[in-house]
Amino acid sequence: MEEVNYDKKLDNPNEDLNTETSVPSNFIQEIINEDNESGKYGGKVHTRFPPEPNGYLHIGHAKSICLNFGIAARNNGLCNLRFDDTNPSKEDIEYVESIKEDVRWLGFDWDERLFYASDYYEQLYQYAVELIKAGKAYVCDLDSQELRDYRGTLTEPGKESPYRNRTVAENLDLFARMRAGEFPDGSKTLRARIDMSSPNINLRDPVLYRILRAHHHRTGDQWCIYPMYDYAHPISDALEGITHSICTLEFEDHRPLYNWVIENLDLPAKPRQIEFARLNLTRTVMSKRKLLELVKNGHVRGWDDPRMPTISGLRRRGYTPEAIRNFCERIGVAKANSTVDYALLEHCIREDLNNKAPRVMAVLRPLKVIIDNYPEGKVEMVDAENNPEQPEMGIRQVPFSREIYIEQDDFCEDPPKGYFRLAPGREIRLKHAYYIKCESVVKDEATGEVIEVHCSYDPESRGGWTKDGRKVKGTSHWVSVQHAIDAEVRLYDQLYLDENPGEDSVLNPNSLIVLNSCKLEPGLANAKVGERFQFLRQGYFCVDKDSDGSHLVFNRTVGLRDSWAKKS
Numbered sequence: 001m002e003e004v005n006y007d008k009k010l011d012n013p014n015e016d017l018n019t020e021t022s023v024p025s026n027f028i029q030e031i032i033n034e035d036n037e038s039g040k041y042g043g044k045v046h047t048r049f050p051p052e053p054n055g056y057l058h059i060g061h062a063k064s065i066c067l068n069f070g071i072a073a074r075n076n077g078l079c080n081l082r083f084d085d086t087n088p089s090k091e092d093i094e095y096v097e098s099i100k101e102d103v104r105w106l107g108f109d110w111d112e113r114l115f116y117a118s119d120y121y122e123q124l125y126q127y128a129v130e131l132i133k134a135g136k137a138y139v140c141d142l143d144s145q146e147l148r149d150y151r152g153t154l155t156e157p158g159k160e161s162p163y164r165n166r167t168v169a170e171n172l173d174l175f176a177r178m179r180a181g182e183f184p185d186g187s188k189t190l191r192a193r194i195d196m197s198s199p200n201i202n203l204r205d206p207v208l209y210r211i212l213r214a215h216h217h218r219t220g221d222q223w224c225i226y227p228m229y230d231y232a233h234p235i236s237d238a239l240e241g242i243t244h245s246i247c248t249l250e251f252e253d254h255r256p257l258y259n260w261v262i263e264n265l266d267l268p269a270k271p272r273q274i275e276f277a278r279l280n281l282t283r284t285v286m287s288k289r290k291l292l293e294l295v296k297n298g299h300v301r302g303w304d305d306p307r308m309p310t311i312s313g314l315r316r317r318g319y320t321p322e323a324i325r326n327f328c329e330r331i332g333v334a335k336a337n338s339t340v341d342y343a344l345l346e347h348c349i350r351e352d353l354n355n356k357a358p359r360v361m362a363v364l365r366p367l368k369v370i371i372d373n374y375p376e377g378k379v380e381m382v383d384a385e386n387n388p389e390q391p392e393m394g395i396r397q398v399p400f401s402r403e404i405y406i407e408q409d410d411f412c413e414d415p416p417k418g419y420f421r422l423a424p425g426r427e428i429r430l431k432h433a434y435y436i437k438c439e440s441v442v443k444d445e446a447t448g449e450v451i452e453v454h455c456s457y458d459p460e461s462r463g464g465w466t467k468d469g470r471k472v473k474g475t476s477h478w479v480s481v482q483h484a485i486d487a488e489v490r491l492y493d494q495l496y497l498d499e500n501p502g503e504d505s506v507l508n509p510n511s512l513i514v515l516n517s518c519k520l521e522p523g524l525a526n527a528k529v530g531e532r533f534q535f536l537r538q539g540y541f542c543v544d545k546d547s548d549g550s551h552l553v554f555n556r557t558v559g560l561r562d563s564w565a566k567k568s
C-alpha cells in the first residue's frame with residue numbers, strides 16, 4: 001500500500017488548488033444583455049425550470065436549476081417552477097413532492113410562482129380551437145404506424161394526410177368529440193397544418209393532441225385528450241410571461257415548432273427558446289428511465305440511495321447544496337455537448353467540507369492495541385483540534401486509555417519496504433496523544449491472525465512530540481476501547497464499472513461495502529442525521545437516516561484523495 005504522510009496531507013488535501021469563485025459569463029447572459037439593450041422584453045428577465053414529474057431530479061437537473069434560477073437572480077428577474085405534466089401515464093404526485101423538496105434544498109425559491117402545465121389544459125384546448133378556426137390544425141385519423149409512414153425521413157419529404165383538407169366545421173366537431181370521449185385511444189389526433197415537405201421533420205404536421213384514457217395525478221379523469229409537449233410548452237411559457245425559455249440541446253430542432261406556435265396564436269407574450277448542452281458525467285447514468293430501472297430492479301435501495309446521481313441520493317450521501325451549486329458554476333454553460341469528470345463533483349464537495357466538517361477519529365476496521373506500561377484504569381483527556389482550517393472551530397477533548405483501537409491497516413507483522421506504520425519493534429505516533437512502540441502480538445491460535453498488539457508508550461511524548469526530538473514517519477488515529485461508540489459505516493463506489501456506462505454496462509458488485517464493527521470517539525454519540533464529519537485519514541462521512549438511538553449509521557460521502565486535483 002502506498003504510504004502517504006498524512007500529517008502533512010491529512011487536513012488540507014486541496015491546499016494548492018486555485019478556486020474559481022467568480023461567476024463566468026456565458027452565451028445565455030450575452031443573449032440577455034442584447035435583449036436588454038434592444039429593449040425586446042423591456043429589460044425583463046423571466047425564466048422557468050420545467051421538470052416532468054416522472055422521476056426524481058438528478059445532478060443534470062441541478063445544472064438546469066442553477067442556470068434558470070441563477071440567470072433570473074443575476075438579472076433582477078424571476079424564475080418559475082413549472083411541472084410539465086402532460087404525460088399522465090408516467091407521472092406521479094410522489095415525484096412532484098420530491099422535486100419541490102430538492103429545488104428548495106438546493107437553495108432556490110419560486111415564491112408563489114408554482115405552476116402546472118395541467119392548469120392550462122382548458123386554455124390549451126381553446127388555443128387549439130383557434131388554430132382549427134384559422135385552418136392551421138386538423139383532426140387526422142391515421143394511426144401511429146401510418147403517421148410514421150407518412151412522415152418521411154431526413155432525405156425524403158413526408159406525404160400529406162388524406163384528412164388534411166377537412167373543413168373547419170368538420171374539424172371543430174371532431175375535436176370537440178375527441179374531448180367528449182367519443183373515440184377510442186389512439187384513433188385520432190389533432191395535428192398542426194404546417195408543411196409535410198419541410199426539411200425539419202418536426203414541422204411535418206406535428207401532432208398537437210392525442211387521445212389517451214389515463215388518470216392524471218391532478219386533473220383525474222377529466223380529460224381523455226392530452227396536449228403534446230411541443231405544443232403545451234411554448235403556450236405555458238407565454239401564459240407565464242417567460243422571456244427566455246432555456247432548455248437542453250436536443251430541443252434545438254424543435255425551436256421552429258416552438259416559434260410556429262408562438263407566432264400563430266394570439267398569446268400574451270413572445271418568449272424566446274435558447275438551448276444549452278446538457279450535463280453528462282463520467283461513471284454515471286442520468287436518464288430518469290435508467291434510474292427508474294435501477295430502483296425497480298432493486299439494484300439500489302430507492303431513488304435516494306447514496307449511490308444514485310439524484311439530488312436526494314447526493315443529499316443522503318452527504319453532499320451540500322453549496323458544493324453542488326459550486327460544481328454547476330464551474331462546469332459552465334456551453335452550446336456543445338461534453339462529458340464532465342465525476343472527480344470534479346467530488347472535488348467540489350471535498351473543498352466545501354474541508355472548511356466545514358469537524359475532524360474526528362473513527363476506526364473502521366478495528367485492531368486492539370494494549371499499552372502495557374500505561375496505568376490500568378487511568379483515563380487522560382487529550383486535546384484535539386476540530387478543524388485546522390478553521391481555528392475558531394476550537395478544540396475538543398478525547399479520552400485516552402490503556403486499551404485502544406487502531407485500523408487493521410495500520411499494523412503489519414511483516415512490513416514491506418516503505419511501510420511506516422506500526423510493526424514489531426517499530427514506533428509510531430498516535431494522533432493527539434503519545435508515541436507507542438510495538439513490543440509483541442497475540443494471535444488467534446486457529447487462524448494465525450493477529451488479534452492484539454502489545455505496545456509500550458513514551459510518557460514524555462504527550463501531544464505527539466518527544467523530548468529528545470526523535471521522529472517517526474507514521475501517525476495513526478485511534479479510539480479508546482472503553483469509550484468507543486459502535487457504528488455501521490457504508491462505503492460507496494461507482495454503480496457501474498464503465499467510465500461511460502451504456503446500455504449493457506455491468507453493475508459494480510462492490511458499489512456498497514458495509515462495515516459493521518466500526519469504533520468512533522465518544523463525542524459522536526449525539527450526532528444527528530445529516531451531520532457531516534471528516535474521519536481523519538478516511539474521508540468525509542455523514543449520518544444516515546437509517547440511524548436510530550441505539551444504532552448509528554454513517555455514509556462515506558467521499559474519500560480524501562483528490563484525483564481531480566491531481567489531473568488538473
Ligand code: ATP
Pocket residue numbers: 049050051052053059060061063064246247248277278279280286287288289
Ligand atoms: P431525462 O432525460 O433525464 O429523463 P428530461 O430532460 O426528460 O431528463 P425533464 O424533467 O424534462 O427531464 O427536465 C427538466 C429540465 O431539466 C429540462 O429543461 C431539461 O432540459 C433539464 N435537464 C434534464 N437533464 C439535464 C441534464 N443532464 N443537464 C442539464 N439540464 C438537464
Ligand code: MG
Pocket residue numbers: 052
Ligand atoms: Mg423530459
